[in-house]
Amino acid sequence: MLAVGGTNFDIIVAAERLPEEHEKLRGNAYAARPGGSAANTALGLARQGCEVRLVSAVGDDVLGRLCLQDLRAGGIDTSLIHLDTSAQTSMAIVLSSGTGKRMMTFAGADRDLAIKAVTEHDVRDVDHVHVVGEPSLSLTRVVDLARRTGRSVSVEWNGRDMSSLAWDVQLNLMNADEARRLPGALVDDDAGTARRYAERLSGDVILTVGSRGAVWASAAGEVFHEPTEAVEPVDRTGGGDAFNAGVIAAWLHGEPPTACMRRGLDAALHVISRIGAHP
Numbered sequence: 264m265l266a267v268g269g270t271n272f273d274i275i276v277a278a279e280r281l282p283e284e285h286e287k288l289r290g291n292a293y294a295a296r297p298g299g300s301a302a303n304t305a306l307g308l309a310r311q312g313c314e315v316r317l318v319s320a321v322g323d324d325v326l327g328r329l330c331l332q333d334l335r336a337g338g339i340d341t342s343l344i345h346l347d348t349s350a351q352t353s354m355a356i357v358l359s360s361g362t363g364k365r366m367m368t369f370a371g372a373d374r375d376l377a378i379k380a381v382t383e384h385d386v387r388d389v390d391h392v393h394v395v396g397e398p399s400l401s402l403t404r405v406v407d408l409a410r411r412t413g414r415s416v417s418v419e420w421n422g423r424d425m426s427s428l429a430w431d432v433q434l435n436l437m438n439a440d441e442a443r444r445l446p447g448a449l450v451d452d453d454a455g456t457a458r459r460y461a462e463r464l465s466g467d468v469i470l471t472v473g474s475r476g477a478v479w480a481s482a483a484g485e486v487f488h489e490p491t492e493a494v495e496p497v498d499r500t501g502g503g504d505a506f507n508a509g510v511i512a513a514w515l516h517g518e519p520p521t522a523c524m525r526r527g528l529d530a531a532l533h534v535i536s537r538i539g540a541h542p
Contacts, residue, residue: 267405268301268395269374270319271353272326275500277538280360294538297330301395303501307508309338316340318381320372322352347372359498381405387412395419403428417511432466436507439472454478454486471506479520489524496535505530
């Protein structure tokens with residue numbers, strides 16, 4: 264499969280709470296590792312037994328080489344990753360209190376150059392395409408190529424309204440907080456919002472709903488719920504990416520919605536129980 268989107272280097276600092284204005288707070292632990300939503304999901308999919316080629320970009324620098332090394336060690340085909348000689352590798356700095364998270368991101372290598380370079384042959388060579396990022400013309404073109412060639416598609420909404428490119432794709436993945444900010448979201452009814460968007464998009468919508476687990480609304484109007492174990496997260500960074508990987512891998516193997524969500528929730532629990540864990 265193709266995973267399309269960002270790769271960056273993460274610096275994660277864990278603390279019991281987030282700092283106040285001008286406060287100098289001592290952290291409990293930190294981790295520095297390659298990250299990025301698409302890269303995390305690609306690694307999670309590889310760990311779930313999928314063959315994955317990542318379309319992304321890194322800078323021609325030390326952090327970029329660390330990212331490529333990490334991806335290759337995780338079994339990812341990096342042949343479609345653009346090495347940007349004019350920019351640094353993107354970075355995210357995360358302040359994590361377990362239940363809360365604040366993040367600063369720094370744009371770097373131009374992933375759009377890698378996305379524009381994707382050919383119809385690249386898409387025909389896989390059975391599924393997973394995309395993360397702004398609903399740009401280049402990303403829309405990749406999704407259109409997948410539709411035209413009969414490949415299934417999953418879209419990570421990641422806090423954006425991806426409706427312009429997500430119509431008639433098979434899987435739409437988001438969390439409840441993101442869904443509540445969408446146009447036409449139903450107040451205090453996550454399942455209803457998922458059902459409304461599944462109908463509108465003609466594709467399934469899967470929401471993570473925190474300690475309540477996950478909800479799956481099918482394009483046919485069915486709604487499924489899968490509970491999860493209540494845990495105190497150490498660091499939520501990458502938990503959603505791990506969930507997506509579990510869901511997509513199970514779906515590609517023909518498992519039903521509840522089993523797909525169970526696999527995703529188990530993968531997410533593994534990640535959020537430690538700082539800086541890979542999906």
